[in-house]
Amino acid sequence: MFTCKETRAVIIALHKKGFTGKDIAASKIAPTSTFIGSSRTSRSVSIVVKKASWHPRKSSKRQDRLLKLIQLRDRGTTSTELAQEWQQAGVSASARTVRQILLEDGLVSRRAAKKPLLSRKNIRDRLIFCKRYRDWTAEDWGKVIFSDESPFRLFGESGKKLVRRRQGERYHQSCVMPTVKHPETIHVRGCFSDKGVGSLTILPKNTAMNKGWYQHIFREQLLPTIQEQFGDKQCIFQHDGAPCHKAKVITKWLGEQNIDILGPWPGNSPDLNPIENLWSILKRRVDKQKPTNSDKLQALIMQEWAAISQDVAQKLIDSMPGRIAEVLKKKGQHCKYKLHVIVNKSL
Incomplete structure (x- = not known):
């Protein structure tokens, strides 16, 4: 040519x-x-x-x-x-x-990134949220305690695994990634701030997160974390817009506890929540140890969660001004903010 x-x-x-x-x-x-x-x-x-x-x-x-x-x-x-x-x-x-x-012209074929679908309302809400907090410093974000839920599955989270093998070793036990049709899933809820990781609750099997369970977890796990990390100082609590979070009984109860809520949190915005990076760190650490049953998986989740350092938590919170600026720059679209260095160093 x-x-x-x-x-x-x-x-x-x-x-x-x-x-x-x-x-x-x-x-x-x-x-x-x-x-x-x-x-x-x-x-x-x-x-x-x-x-x-x-x-x-x-x-x-x-x-x-x-x-x-x-x-x-x-x-x-x-x-x-x-x-x-x-x-x-x-x-x-x-x-x-x-x-x-x-x-x-620089157009190279690459694997498409998987991100939640953003509706016009999502984009508008993201812009409203980021404009509201655009002047917040890392010190301001240090007053926030972030929370979220996440699933953990047996046999790893990643859909791709690279191995080095010789000819004829494709199906050798050490060179395959085991899969099951219906992997057992464990759902957890955790929180953290720049002070470090807080409580982590493993939901009982076949238990749906409803307003009753949410209030129970908040009372038994999250309130002690807030007290431990902030004492008498005022903090701001972050949670997304899940129906059980917005229930009237929950809103009333949080008000009675004098807990301020960050937000309103925009939908489909995991890229704005630094706890997503924390889940990534935790899942990689757990996957590395290859748990083979539910009990081992639960034990490893709790063990590795407790091992996450305060330094990692601090860096994740410090990233918030950058995330906000990135979303504003992208006019509400997905933020490509990823803390590869923090994730890799923590493994």
Whole structure:
């Protein structure tokens, strides 16, 4: 498709845009005999094309723009489907050629991120919430105690596992990830602040979280945590808009306990709650130890929860101003704020 000179120019341009050698090689923009080398210190690129055949470009710049518009209209369209649509515009090209042209504009195929669906109301509520708290500092967020529920399943939470194996070891016991049709699930409710993790309650099996159970957990677990971490100082409690949280009896009871509520909390907004990062840390720690039954799973959940350091909790709370700013920047859309460093260091 390209001459040697053009290939070199395209590779250098992609490298300057931040694409790694692996990304460029995967695009097959150059023949397999092309060597691509890069230096992290100098950020230079050395390319040696041993053999390359010249092919005239099959499309004009205008046709290339059309291809990109088709792709941007539906990001999930495959390169084969794009080639078929492009053919209707008079360009006969392979799926590989389509991928190469899109790569020139930085359009690389990646796994779609999974996020809760945001309705117009969700987006509006997220903006209202973030504008209300946009001036809060990390010190202000230190007065908040965050809470949430989360499920834990046997045999791990992740849907993908990488293993190193030799030929013929694909089904070796140490190289497979066990699955069951109906994995046992344990539901927990926990809370934390910048003072550290608080109470963690494991719900009895087949117990639905209703206003009665919620008031019981609050009285027996959350109130002692608030007293332990804040004493006589005023704190603000965060919970989402689940029906049992908004029940009149709960609202009245919280008022009688002189507990202020953060919010109103916007729906479908786990990215704004730092406890989601805490669940991620906890699940990875528990999964690493491979519990084989419900009792071991419960014991590990409690053990690893108690082992989460106050330093991790502090960093998560300190991230709140950044989360708020990110959502405002994205005009209410999902915040990509992820604390990979904190999660990795805590494992």
